Every structure is written in structure tokens, then in C-alpha cells.
Amino acid sequence: MNKEERVIIIGNGISASVVAMELCKHKEVIMITKGLESNNTVRAQGGIATVINENDQWQYHYEDTLRAGYHTNHSEAVKLLVRKGSNYIKDWINNDFPFDRNHKGELLIGKEGAHTHHRILHAGGDKTGEIILLFLHKQILGNVRFISNQTVTQLIVENRKCIGVEMIDHTGHVSTMYADDVVLATGGCGGLFEVTSNHPSIMGEGLSLAYHAGATLSDLEFIQFHPTLLWENGYTFGLVSEAVRGEGAQLVLGNGERVMKDKHVLEDLAPRDVVSRNIEKTRRAGYDVFLDVSMIKDFQKKFPTITNLCEKANVDLTKGLIPVAPGAHFIMGGVVTDLQGRTEVDQLYALGEVAYTGVHGANRLASNSLLEALVFGKQVAITIKDSPSRKKRNNQRGQTNFIHSTKQINLPSLQMLRKKMNKYVGIYREGFGLSKMKQWLESFSLHQPIDSIPPSQKALYHQTMAAWLIVTSAIARTESRGAHYRHDYPTCKEGLQDYHINRRKQIREQQMISGG
Numbered sequence: 001m002n003k004e005e006r007v008i009i010i011g012n013g014i015s016a017s018v019v020a021m022e023l024c025k026h027k028e029v030i031m032i033t034k035g036l037e038s039n040n041t042v043r044a045q046g047g048i049a050t051v052i053n054e055n056d057q058w059q060y061h062y063e064d065t066l067r068a069g070y071h072t073n074h075s076e077a078v079k080l081l082v083r084k085g086s087n088y089i090k091d092w093i094n095n096d097f098p099f100d101r102n103h104k105g106e107l108l109i110g111k112e113g114a115h116t117h118h119r120i121l122h123a124g125g126d127k128t129g130e131i132i133l134l135f136l137h138k139q140i141l142g143n144v145r146f147i148s149n150q151t152v153t154q155l156i157v158e159n160r161k162c163i164g165v166e167m168i169d170h171t172g173h174v175s176t177m178y179a180d181d182v183v184l185a186t187g188g189c190g191g192l193f194e195v196t197s198n199h200p201s202i203m204g205e206g207l208s209l210a211y212h213a214g215a216t217l218s219d220l221e222f223i224q225f226h227p228t229l230l231w232e233n234g235y236t237f238g239l240v241s242e243a244v245r246g247e248g249a250q251l252v253l254g255n256g257e258r259v260m261k262d263k264h265v266l267e268d269l270a271p272r273d274v275v276s277r278n279i280e281k282t283r284r285a286g287y288d289v290f291l292d293v294s295m296i297k298d299f300q301k302k303f304p305t306i307t308n309l310c311e312k313a314n315v316d317l318t319k320g321l322i323p324v325a326p327g328a329h330f331i332m333g334g335v336v337t338d339l340q341g342r343t344e345v346d347q348l349y350a351l352g353e354v355a356y357t358g359v360h361g362a363n364r365l366a367s368n369s370l371l372e373a374l375v376f377g378k379q380v381a382i383t384i385k386d387s388p389s390r391k392k393r394n395n396q397r398g399q400t401n402f403i404h405s406t407k408q409i410n411l412p413s414l415q416m417l418r419k420k421m422n423k424y425v426g427i428y429r430e431g432f433g434l435s436k437m438k439q440w441l442e443s444f445s446l447h448q449p450i451d452s453i454p455p456s457q458k459a460l461y462h463q464t465m466a467a468w469l470i471v472t473s474a475i476a477r478t479e480s481r482g483a484h485y486r487h488d489y490p491t492c493k494e495g496l497q498d499y500h501i502n503r504r505k506q507i508r509e510q511q512m513i514s515g516g
Contacts, residue, residue, distance in 0.1 A: 069361020362482025
């Protein structure tokens with residue numbers, strides 16, 4: 001044990017908390033967060049996928065993950081996910097984690113879109129993420145230092161090593177902190193869109209932070225739009241979990257006509273990209289779409305969070321219809337890591353939604369995200385814990401000189417950025433609109449040294465840069481595959497492994513965007 005060695009974790013969701021839990025007895029662990037609720041884990045209504053049923057096998061989970069990801073996944077990463085994930089969840093069960101059970105005490109095992117077997121475990125009905133986070137935070141409380149109301153504005157890098165962070169608080173005070181290892185667990189980019197299931201503070205800054213530190217990013221065009229956000233009077237009230245459709249709910253028009261009938265062999269439980277596109281197409285044709293939940297017995301008991309959302313939106317559940325629309329949900333690409341969560345910048349790790357581990361491919365399989373956070377959180381923690389002991393940091397080396405400009409730079413408003421991202425980089429995309437968006441973004445002060453940007457503008461700068469990185473990736477992939485759908489290029493057929501192999505290799509090379 002060497003408590004003299006410090007680990008900074010940026011974020012406080014499940015991936016960040018798993019690393020903290022594993023390391024806090026061995027290292028000094030500091031978690032930096034915008035706010036204690038500034039994460040998506042507490043919003044994770046769906047469960048966690050794992051092989052637990054005797055009729056299921058890890059190979060089936062592996063194959064389902066590849067199929068949902070349109071076979072662009074990294075096979076070794078997927079094997080690691082499904083095999084180790086199952087063992088970790090069994091450990092949780094043996095340690096009395098409160099997964100939902102029936103009156104006989106047997107685990108309730110659900111099924112969601114694109115899964116061939118029942119393998120989804122829930123806790124508290126639709127409060128799985130919240131309960132997992134409480135479970136983890138109880139174990140790290142008192143052993144981890146939380147620094148809240150801080151936004152990390154820059155990763156401090158010397159000789160290709162990440163040695164600390166620069167941050168700004170809500171009063172505008174700028175400070176720096178040094179560490180032996182830095183873990184990036186900032187979440188995805190849903191907050192860059194007008195309609196999203198994400199916490200509004202999750203806006204892709206981690207992508208830009210890593211890019212400017214010299215890390216490589218990949219597959220940023222693959223952004224999953226969740227099919228069913230509660231949508232009433234032009235406003236989204238939150239996510240309506242896929243578990244609702246897993247219980248038998250169906251997507252319908254106001255007259256009862258089914259939206260997904262004959263659209264896919266799995267109908268309402270088709271992969272999320274398929275369902276989202278069909279709902280969006282229906283809505284663009286002028287029809288409202290509803291989730292018919294009338295057949296679900298004890299809906300309010302099974303889905304208390306969704307019931308509460310319906311009450312806030314004044315949706316009468318006695319009618320059995322919940323109005324829904326798709327919204328930005330999860331990015332499959334991110335900061336490229338190896339199986340231990342290491343980036344190309346020494347001492348900088350990435351995990352969770354900000355990372356590109358390769359497990360999700362072009363479209364994430366439902367309920368694999370919490371599992372990924374758990375498995376790769378363990379991988380990162382083990383790697384840091386087993387790293388050769390270093391000399392104690394020299395805190396006095398401090399104060400790396402940041403040459404901050406006092407002159408404000410030209411950036412868009414967040415409102416306009418979100419509006420344009422929804423319009424040009426949403427569910428349906430095409431080359432002209434993407435190019436128009438890229439030109440608009442490049443009309444702002446993006447390509448300049450990060451040190452020269454005023455600290456007060458760095459957060460918006462990173463959000464704008466994240467949008468530019470995503471758009472650049474979307475332009476490079478000239479095919480429709482999974483969550484990336486382009487009107488002007490052909491669609492990859494589901495499950496076709498040898499589809500344009502050479503072209504895919506060329507595209508992958510284009511997608512690898514290196515910072516520095």
C-alpha cells in the first residue's frame with residue numbers, strides 16, 4: 001500500500017466509483033465532479049446484462065453483442081466483458097446486492113431488445129443505476145476525497161505523461177492539482193443535443209480534454225438514440241426504459257396501429273437504432289407515437305421512476321399510453337484504450353462512456369453499459385494498483401505555466417449548438433448537412449492552443465470541439481451502419497461480417513483522430 005501515490009478520477013458515476021472502490025485502500029483517491037448528481041448512472045433505469053440463467057451461455061451474450069454492434073466490435077474486448085462481467089455480478093449476488101426477486105426469493109431475469117435470452121437483472125424496478133451507485137458510494141465514503149462544483153478544463157501533460165489537471169469552480173477560481181495517475185470517467189455527449197436522456201451537464205468535454213492531451217479518439221459518429229423518451233408538449237421528461245417493452249409494451253399510433261409491426265423480425269424489441277429510426281420517420285410524417293403499457297400488470301409498482309415521470313408530465317397512466325420520442329442516449333466511440341483502460345498518453349486512463357473499448361461496435365446492446373463500467377473499472381483499478389511504485393509526487397513542481405488570454409474568443413451559444421447538433425447530426429444524417437455543420441463549427445475559434453483560451457470559456461470550448469470531432473467522424477464514415485445512418489450512402493445489412501472489408505479498414509483508419 002502506498003497512500004503517498006495519488007489518483008485523480010474525473011467523474012463520479014459507476015465507472016469512476018468502481019475504480020475508487022478498488023483503489024481507495026491502496027492509494028490517495030480524489031474524485032473531481034461538477035456535482036454529486038452530475039452523472040448518468042442515477043438515470044439508468046434499465047438493468048445490467050449478465051449470463052445468470054442456466055439456459056444461457058457467455059457465447060450467446062457475446063454473439064448478441066456482436067450482432068447488435070454490426071460486427072465492428074473488438075472481439076477480445078467483448079469476450080472480456082461477458083466472461084468477467086458474469087463472475088463479478090455473481091460476486092455481488094453472493095454479497096447480497098439487492099437485485100429484484102420474486103415472492104419465492106428467485107432472481108427476476110428480464111429480456112430486452114436484441115437479446116436472445118433472458119439475462120437482465122434489475123434493482124428497485126427501474127432504479128438499477130441509482131441503487132448500484134448508492135452501493136458503491138457506501139463503500140468509498142470516508143476513504144475518498146470528493147471535490148465538487150469543479151469543471152476540469154485541461155489535462156496537464158509533460159513528456160507525453162498526464163501529471164494532473166487544471167479546473168475551475170463555479171466562482172471562476174482556477175486551480176491545478178497533480179497526481180501519479182489520472183482517470184477520465186466524464187461520461188458521454190448527450191447534453192450536446194436538444195433532446196437527450198442524459199444529465200444536462202454531460203456534454204462531451206472528456207473527448208476534447210483527451211484530444212488536446214494527445215490521445216487518440218475513434219468511432220465518434222456512432223451515437224445511439226434511445227427510442228423512448230417521455231415526450232409531452234414539446235419537452236422531454238426523461239427516459240422510458242427498454243425494460244417496459246421487455247415486459248410486453250408496444251409502440252403504437254393514436255389509433256392503435258403498431259409502429260414496429262413487419263419492420264423487423266424482433267418488432268418492438270429490435271435493436272435500438274432500428275426502433276429509433278422508425279419512430280422518427282413516423283413522427284416526421286406527422287403522427288404521434290405512444291408506448292402502449294396497458295397489458296403490463298402492476299406497472300406503477302414495477303416502474304416507479306417512470307410512473308413519477310408520467311405524473312410530472314401530467315400523463316394519465318389509466319389510459320395505458322405514454323407519448324414517446326427518440327433522444328440522444330449513448331456514444332459508442334470515444335477515447336481509444338487497451339483492455340486495461342490505458343490511453344496513448346502515459347498515466348492517463350479512460351473508461352465508461354467517454355472511452356472506446358471496442359465492446360459496443362456500431363450500436364450498443366441494451367444493458368451492456370453498466371456491465372462495461374463494472375468490468376473495465378476493475379481492469380483500470382487492477383492496472384493502476386499493480387503498476388510499479390513511483391517516487392512521491394513533487395507537489396512543489398507546481399504551478400505549470402498556463403498562458404491564459406484575457407481576450408474572449410468567438411464561440412457559439414450552447415442553445416444554438418444543441419439545436420444544430422439535433423438538426424444535422426441526429427438520427428438521420430447526410431453529407432451536405434454534415435459539411436454545413438462542420439463549416440459552421442469551424443467559423444469559431446477552435447483550432448488554437450488550449451493554453452491560450454480564457455478559463456471561463458474553456459468548458460464551452462470543449463463542448464464545441466467535441467461537436468467538431470463528432471461531425472468530422474460522421475463525415476468520414478461514408479456508409480450507414482448501426483447508429484450512424486446516412487441518407488446518401490447504403491446501409492450495411494445486419495450481421496453481414498464481410499461487408500466491404502477493405503472499405504471498413506479504410507474508414508477505421510480515417511476514424512482514428514489523434515490529438516496533441
